[in-house]
Amino acid sequence: MAICFTIERKRLYFKLASMPYQKEKYFNEVCSVTNARSLLMPVYKEWEGILDGYREKVVKLGKTQTLTLDLIKTYLTGAETNGEVSKSFVGVWESIIAKMKKEDRVGTAENYQWALNSFLKYAGDVKGFKVDKNVIDKWNDVMKNGTIENGRLVGQIADATRGMYLRTCRVVWNECIRQGYLTEDKYPFSNKDNTLISIPRGKRRQQSYLNVDEMTQLYNVFVEKCYPDSWSPDYKKRAHQSLGLFLAQYLCNGFNLADAGRLQYNRTYFAEGGRAFEFMRKKTSARSNSMSVVIVPIIEPLKVILDEIAAKPEKDAYVFPQIFNGATDELTRRKLTVQENSNIKDRMIRICSEVLGWDKVVSGTWARHSFATNLKLAGVEELYISESMGHSQGNDVTSGYQDMYPLEIRFRNNSKLLNVETKEEPIDIDKLSKKEMKELLKRMMEKGGI
Template identity: 30%
Template sequence: MKQALPIISIVPDKRRTKDNNLYPLKLRITYKGERKYYSTGYETSLEDWKAMQERQVRGKLKSLLNSTNDVKIRAQHCCDTLSFFSYHAFEAAFFPKSVPTTSVLGAFEEYVDRLKKNGQVGTASSYQCACVSLHKFKPNLKFRHITVEFLKSYEQWFLSQGNSITTVSIYVRALRALVRIAIEDGIMDNLDYPFGKRKYVVPIGRNIKKALTVEEIGLIYNYEAEAGSMDEMSRDYWIFIYLCNGLNMKDLCLLKYKDIQGDFIAFQRAKTIVSRRSNSEPIRMAIKEDVKNTIEKWGQKPIHPDSYIFPWIKSEMSLEAQRLKIQLVVHLVNEHMKKIAKELGIDKPVTTYCARHSFATVLKNSGVSTEFISEALGHSSLKTTKNYLAGFENEAIHKNTDLLLQFKK
């Protein structure tokens, strides 16, 4: 018979094995047959956890046991004060005062769980990687440790491990987002905010965007591949992306037959569905003859409107399974495009993302307005598009300034 009162306990989360063989200690609440887990910000090995349960312990283990028991006692008290228990009521009453908010590890785990619930599994993975990296640099990191000096030391350490400036930028921006939340929740004082001018400035990754010239794109378009081969499929997908507003591979895999509306494909970017719900305007892509041919050649039969056009995603797949499948497709196409580029003598990284870059720069260099390109790419602002195009324009600058000396011809 299901119990009427919540049962509260502290348990190691064995679902999350870490590189250091430590397991997060979670607050587990069981109510009417349902269980929910909450981060405490603490972790330990299974051996130490067993020792803590079976015998008297001293030193660090005793301190850890006392801390986790304190979380359990406060959670029990919180439940006792509720006139009617529900997980929502418990979370609202307990977490403004809970231990995880002072722990960066706990804050990361809570935020990652939230991202996963929102379907943002890619972003969740990025935040999880940032959490692991920061924890390696400083175990048991607290928000009070995050200072300008800490951030500079972390950056130097991270780069000394052979990592890129782009990656440290991604990780530090994730940390910055959690610091802002901590300030909003009253965990940190705004005066202690370590980011910004004359403090710690998040580095900008040196990601040089390389687009292909129209002539190079023509070589790929006319590349003769064996019928039905992976080379042919990869070439066709690359041209499809180039012609369809430079959509990314995730959006390509998620296209459905109901998105085809006459001579256009209309869809919303998976990346912005969660973050921009108020802006429901879809991206519209013209169905050129080559786009139509790719759908007919590589697409599935349109059994019903909700059928995916391309055969990579299944309706029963979890979001994590979708992410892994899409990563596999990206890797597959990029490997074959690398081979094709080498055969054609194109000394550039011809990836699926390069197709997006090429779409934008060809239109820009042809005189198309930045406003049109921004809308076609699905950017949230013109500033984003201008930053995006900035890396493409060196060649155009040289070409256009050559006109200044045309009298020498």
């Protein structure tokens, strides 16, 4: 029993391994049956259903690809077509990585490559599209429990990393479904169905933050430069720079170093008289619309930090040129960012321990968590926090954000990040639009101001 595919008079016979051999007479009788009461009608319906199933697969494949017999063979058997490297599960994975590199998404591409390296090492020899739940299960088991090689345990990784790798694999699987190489009925991932592969989530990070009082203590260390006498002058200078960058990350809406390195004194900075930064998050710029910008009010403590560690304001100049040190290649920038993150972590741990007596392993990610957590605890609405951090909200929501939150409101909210007495930025009523005025009145009424 086989299915015959014909394109331009050329044929491909695909043998149905699950079907038993049939005698020619019986085969012809089943194919010619017309009477609904015939005992052979159920067999006819079964065979017809198999044929329709393959027809649907080919129709779906033809919607995304130019149909050829080689392509159909690749889809049905999982065998790679000579010269068509991309016609495989691994090939699709590699093409996604290549696309990300073209879009300068170097960090994400690197994560996808690490996941692929692990998959190739522990999932076995995967040819074409011969990948299913059993293959992913085998890989997942090694990542979770490890395997013994040369007498030692290898392959075991943290749940957070395992979850990242499995999510990467899921993206590749979905792309294969979109292109017609895999079918949805064999989808191996689910966090609800216990028979399928569950993708773990990383540990919750509620404790990975510093509260407002702790952040204020760090700010005071920066202002007073009260570092231990046992530190060399050179190390004090480097630690001061790292502390300043950490605090800048916190006060600049929790942005990461990749964003800090790209931050410029652009048109918005000068148009607002040096009172605000505007930028697009590097992580989301490739898939967000132009309205998903981040506005950072330069509150007084942030200005103090900028005066110490930032470059002088010049049109389109980088605010923190020391991060990339003039590098323009994205791969080099990625390596410099990773190194600077490591430097900040090491120096922050020493500042917390040797200056303030804290037992905390503080890293750059704490700045982002602290920004969100402290504003939330201060009663700032989550929509403002989300928008300020550059989270994607959809076109219907992001449009008009700048009208919803005039700069004066941003100053008022971000001033809650530190317990530092500063002059409150006055609201210039004459400069507010009708929409901004309406929003301001609404907020005052909600807070009992009217």
